[in-house]
Amino acid sequence: MTVLVPTSLDEAIAGLAANGGATLLAGGTDLMVEVNEGHRHFPWPDDGATIIALHRVPELATWTYDVPAATVVLGAGVTWATIEQPPLRDLVPALAEAARTVGSPQIRNAGTVGGNLATCSPAGDGLPVLAALDADVTLLSAGGRRTMPVRDFMLGVKRTALQPGELIESITVPVLQGWQGYSKVGVRNAMVIATASACVATDVPSRSIRIALGSVAPTVVRCPVAEQFAVERVDWDALTVDAGDAVEFGRLAAAASRPIDDHRSSAEYRRHAVAVMAQRLLQRAFPGGER
Amino acid sequence: MSEHYTLHVNGVERAVQDAWVGENLLYVLRERLGLMAAKGACEQGECGSCSVLVGGNLVCSCLVLAASAVGEPIVTVEGLAPPGAPSDVQQAFVDCGAVQCGFCTPGLIIAAHDLLDRTPEPTEMQIREELSGNVCRCTGYGRIIEAVQQVAVARRTADAGAAS
Numbered sequence A: 001m002t003v004l005v006p007t008s009l010d011e012a013i014a015g016l017a018a019n020g021g022a023t024l025l026a027g028g029t030d031l032m033v034e035v036n037e038g039h040r041h042f043p044w045p046d047d048g049a050t051i052i053a054l055h056r057v058p059e060l061a062t063w064t065y066d067v068p069a070a071t072v073v074l075g076a077g078v079t080w081a082t083i084e085q086p087p088l089r090d091l092v093p094a095l096a097e098a099a100r101t102v103g104s105p106q107i108r109n110a111g112t113v114g115g116n117l118a119t120c121s122p123a124g125d126g127l128p129v130l131a132a133l134d135a136d137v138t139l140l141s142a143g144g145r146r147t148m149p150v151r152d153f154m155l156g157v158k159r160t161a162l163q164p165g166e167l168i169e170s171i172t173v174p175v176l177q178g179w180q181g182y183s184k185v186g187v188r189n190a191m192v193i194a195t196a197s198a199c200v201a202t203d204v205p206s207r208s209i210r211i212a213l214g215s216v217a218p219t220v221v222r223c224p225v226a227e228q229f230a231v232e233r234v235d236w237d238a239l240t241v242d243a244g245d246a247v248e249f250g251r252l253a254a255a256a257s258r259p260i261d262d263h264r265s266s267a268e269y270r271r272h273a274v275a276v277m278a279q280r281l282l283q284r285a286f287p288g289g290e291r
Numbered sequence B: 001m002s003e004h005y006t007l008h009v010n011g012v013e014r015a016v017q018d019a020w021v022g023e024n025l026l027y028v029l030r031e032r033l034g035l036m037a038a039k040g041a042c043e044q045g046e047c048g049s050c051s052v053l054v055g056g057n058l059v060c061s062c063l064v065l066a067a068s069a070v071g072e073p074i075v076t077v078e079g080l081a082p083p084g085a086p087s088d089v090q091q092a093f094v095d096c097g098a099v100q101c102g103f104c105t106p107g108l109i110i111a112a113h114d115l116l117d118r119t120p121e122p123t124e125m126q127i128r129e130e131l132s133g134n135v136c137r138c139t140g141y142g143r144i145i146e147a148v149q150q151v152a153v154a155r156r157t158a159d160a161g162a163a164s
């Protein structure tokens, strides 16, 4: 049989080790679209390649809250439907907001955070949030485990650091103490690929502000200049920001973006959208400021 | 190397013979098992007309690799209620005029059942959001929302009756 449906992580790894060119399948919401369109050729009768379906691997489908470390460890197979609901919604609110914008209920019931990361589309909604939260990804193969920042894992448009024989085991997301949110511009409210998106995450105890952008470069962009500017301008005692500083924050974020013209939008519109989203997100994070 | 496997559809074990490994569940349901309720319009997860329950989850069957769905209960509209005895949701769709060409209807019926099972008293916003994966080109959605609301009320009334 060319479709393996392992029911443990060990079994999945053994299957991967025994079948070098195996294709991993999680929710299928990226992969099956390609198969249906004939873009991805699954094993035809004679080439004997293997598909490893991961949806029955319990270790990948679960998540844990490591309280002392203040991290949430998401198995790669955790679905968007799980992430958008409490208790995860309360621990990683920006990721839950991003989750709620993914496709439709049907897509969120099947689609996984690991599949989103492995696909590494410039428009992947989970990716700006994981980058803003400084999440790490853990990769597993028969040879062992390695962990790296999600930002280093994403190499380019649909290119990642995943090596043959490896799978994404988990994603470790720091639980911050401060407001965080995700904003996405598209042509409608449901079932829409981002034209541009942004995540702002704050951590009040460490006086940290992060902003990451989606759909405006080959992979997610962090904006260190904008982040530094905001850290200096925010009133950390009152948790407020000047309206003018929020506008400047938006301008700096837009300057860090590298959007293109394509069938979905123009570079100019995307840059404008980034400025507006960044400004609004910062004002939501520090709401005491004037409008 | 063609595939042989067994799917558990509407409570019955169904053998699938000589299938290509890349076939999606929608194709297998319709073309190999003769279950025509789930419809195919886009085969890319956009329209929801192929919605079924797999392992209790509402999913687009066009995005499920059929050979990977072995061992999980699959429910299509054919399995919701016996012929001639529509479910409450099916009857409400008829009563409210929520069906025009009918192409979207099986997907919406499955989605509406799933919604009402999880959220017995949905607000209009919840209905709109929960059914946002099901595209209807005919009705304009108003009567579909009405049908779902009508079932919610009827079930609540029935529950209250049973409790008293």
Ligand SMILES: Cc1cc2nc3c(=O)[nH]c(=O)nc-3n(C[C@H](O)[C@H](O)[C@H](O)COP(=O)(O)OP(=O)(O)OC[C@H]3O[C@@H](n4cnc5c(N)ncnc54)[C@H](O)[C@@H]3O)c2cc1C
Pocket (backbone or CB within 6 Å): A023, A024, A025, A026, A027, A028, A029, A030, A031, A032, A033, A054, A076, A077, A101, A102, A103, A104, A107, A110, A111, A112, A113, A114, A115, A116, A117, A118, A119, A123, A124, A125, A126, A162, A166, A167, A168, A169, A191, A192, A193, A194, B044, B045, B046
């Ligand atoms: C109609 C529709 C709407 C969509 N809307 C959105 C949207 O709004 N936002 C968005 O971001 N995405 C969207 N998507 C894309 C998709 O749903 C997401 O990217 C989803 O998170 C993919 O996860 P999956 O589990 O379905 O991946 P799959 O399709 O199963 O796999 C995708 C890729 O990841 C690999 N992979 C899967 N799991 C692992 C693992 N554990 N380790 C290593 N590699 C792995 C697979 O080999 C494959 O290459 C949409 C898709 C559809 C069909």
Ligand code: FES
Pocket (backbone or CB within 6 Å): B026, B039, B040, B041, B042, B043, B044, B045, B046, B047, B048, B049, B050, B051, B060, B061, B062, B063
């Ligand atoms: S046919 Fe499956 S969603 Fe359109």
Ligand code: FES
Pocket (backbone or CB within 6 Å): B098, B099, B100, B101, B102, B103, B104, B105, B135, B136, B137, B138, B139
């Ligand atoms: S009734 Fe025709 S598409 Fe919905």
